[in-house]
Amino acid sequence: xxxxxxxxxxxxxxxxxxxxxxxxxxxxxxxxxxxxxxxxxxxxxxxxxxxxxxxxxxxxxxxxxxxxxxxxxxxxxxxxxxxxxxxxxxxxxxxxxxxxxxxxxxxxxxxxxxxxxxxxxxxxxxxxxxxxxxxxxxxxxxxxxxxxxxxxxxxxxxxxxxxxxxxxxxxxxxxxxxxxxxxxxxxxxxxxxxxxxxxxxxxxxxxxxxxxxxxxxxxxxxxxxxxxxxxxxxxxxxxxxxxxxxxxxxxxxxxxxxx
Amino acid sequence: xxxxxxxxxxxxxxxxxxxxxxxxxxxxxxxxxxxxxxxxxxxxxxxxxxxxxxxxxxxxxxxxxxxxxxxxxxxxxxxxxxxxxxxxxxxxxxxxxxxxxxxxxxxxxxxxxxxxxxxxxxxxxxxxxxxxxxxxxxxxxxxxxxxxxxx
Amino acid sequence: xxxxxxxxxxxxxxxxxxxxxxxxxxxxxxxxxxxxxxxxxxxxxxx
Numbered sequence: 009x010x011x012x013x014x015x016x017x018x019x020x021x022x023x024x025x026x027x028x029x030x031x032x033x034x035x036x037x038x039x040x041x042x043x044x045x046x047x048x049x050x051x052x053x054x055x056x057x058x059x060x061x062x063x064x065x066x067x068x069x070x071x072x073x074x075x076x077x078x079x080x081x082x083x084x085x086x087x088x089x090x091x092x093x094x095x096x097x098x099x100x101x102x103x104x105x106x107x108x109x110x111x112x113x114x115x116x117x118x119x120x121x122x123x124x125x126x127x128x129x130x131x132x133x134x135x136x137x138x139x140x141x142x143x144x145x146x147x148x149x150x151x152x153x154x155x156x157x158x159x160x161x162x163x164x165x166x167x168x169x170x171x172x173x174x175x176x177x178x179x180x181x182x183x184x185x186x187x188x189x190x191x192x193x194x195x196x197x198x199x200x201x202x203x204x205x206x207x208x209x210x211x212x213x214x215x216x217x218x219x220x221x222x223x224x225x226x227x228x229x230x231x232x233x234x235x236x237x238x239x240x241x242x243x244x245x246x247x248x249x250x251x252x253x254x255x256x257x258x259x260x261x262x263x264x265x266x267x
Numbered sequence: 268x269x270x271x272x273x274x275x276x277x278x279x280x281x282x283x284x285x286x287x288x289x290x291x292x293x294x295x296x297x298x299x300x301x302x303x304x305x306x307x308x309x310x311x312x313x314x315x316x317x318x319x320x321x322x323x324x325x326x327x328x329x330x331x332x333x334x335x336x337x338x339x340x341x342x343x344x345x346x347x348x349x350x351x352x353x354x355x356x357x358x359x360x361x362x363x364x365x366x367x368x369x370x371x372x373x374x375x376x377x378x379x380x381x382x383x384x385x386x387x388x389x390x391x392x393x394x395x396x397x398x399x400x401x402x403x404x405x406x407x408x409x410x411x412x413x414x415x416x417x418x
Numbered sequence: 419x420x421x422x423x424x425x426x427x428x429x430x431x432x433x434x435x436x437x438x439x440x441x442x443x444x445x446x447x448x449x450x451x452x453x454x455x456x457x458x459x460x461x462x463x464x465x
Contacts, residue, residue: 114435141300
């Protein structure tokens with residue numbers, strides 16, 4: 009099985025047995041805290057009123073998109089580097105990217121739902137919004153590319169290169185509000201001055217959102233990775249079975265399939 | 268008896284085209300967003316000074332643009348078909364004639380981005396801008412209403 | 419729509435999206451496990 013061939017497999021195996029359970033519990037608990045802080049404890053914003061409660065999901069979702077694509081890039085680089093090459097890195101890259109696409113999509117939809125009441129438009133053709141939409145389609149395309157059948161090594165290699173190329177858009181998205189004039193506001197936490205401009209219980213709600221979504225990401229990543237490993241094992245077995253069948257048809261005694 | 272070529276069995280290609288098409292559509296979407304959307308809007312708005320200066324140089328040009336500034340306090344006048352107000356960036360002013368209801372968060376001092384065009388041939392020092400969409404450009408400051416804005 | 423409408427809509431949608439994704443992972447994992455011997459089934463703990 010691919011998971012046992014080194015790379016992140018062994019470490020993941022050790023931590024995840026207990027980790028999944030702890031992480032799952034932590035995720036559910038922190039999401040519950042987020043609901044309480046975000047919908048009930050947090051005051052409405054002095055300008056935006058209750059609409060600010062959409063920020064507690066929109067900003068963490070965008071953070072998870074960055075994080076997920078960061079993990080995808082790191083895993084892709086580790087796959088491309090000969091000394092650390094392992095099919096498991098490729099599996100991890102794909103698993104993380106899928107979660108990234110989910111959260112990029114959420115970021116866009118939540119941003120739209122937030123933009124309508126506070127900007128007065130659902131969509132703005134500004135650098136932040138458009139570069140985020142570009143990010144969504146870049147990694148959706150990456151997921152499609154991963155599914156184009158090919159030799160596993162060829163597929164992993166080209167996926168890794170595509171993932172690293174797509175990652176160029178992440179800093180563009182992040183700095184778009186500094187580099188260009190946008191309707192979108194600048195960063196309120198990781199801004200140029202590193203001076204958070206969010207105060208009081210609003211800051212706690214946002215922080216709890218970031219924490220809860222980070223736990224959720226790690227939980228989903230572990231689950232998605234496990235699923236990918238199993239599906240790859242099924243594919244491998246199907247392949248072996250097909251080969252065995254062909255050999256039987258050809259009246260040749262079954263031979264171990266070279267891997 | 269010859270061994271069957273392993274490659275033939277190993278590479279079923281049932282959905283190959285589907286994923287190539289999906290990937291191609293994503294690439295097309297990326298291209299459309301960058302070329303069709305972003306290239307024309309990379310400078311999302313002009314300041315009032317930039318807009319008024321450009322209009323002064325070509326008063327008959329009624330190209331669409333977005334004009335950004337703050338609503339001058341006390342300048343807002345409701346009309347049956349919309350609202351008029353003065354928008355300023357601190358140095359230059361323009362009168363905005365907006366058709367339709369202003370947004371919910373529109374008020375004195377609000378930072379706005381108005382979409383529309385300058386009135387053709389208007390050579391006044393404070394030219395009139397015909398707007399059909401007002402957006403509010405928020406800062407990235409969030410706080411409860413009780414916290415003093417002046418800190 | 420009021421601000422509350424957008425907020426409730428956004429939070430509901432987020433909940434549905436996350437629950438939907440977890441549900442899909444769970445269903446696919448369960449299906450995958452049926453095709454594999456116990457030693458290749460990976461970790462089955464969900465919580």
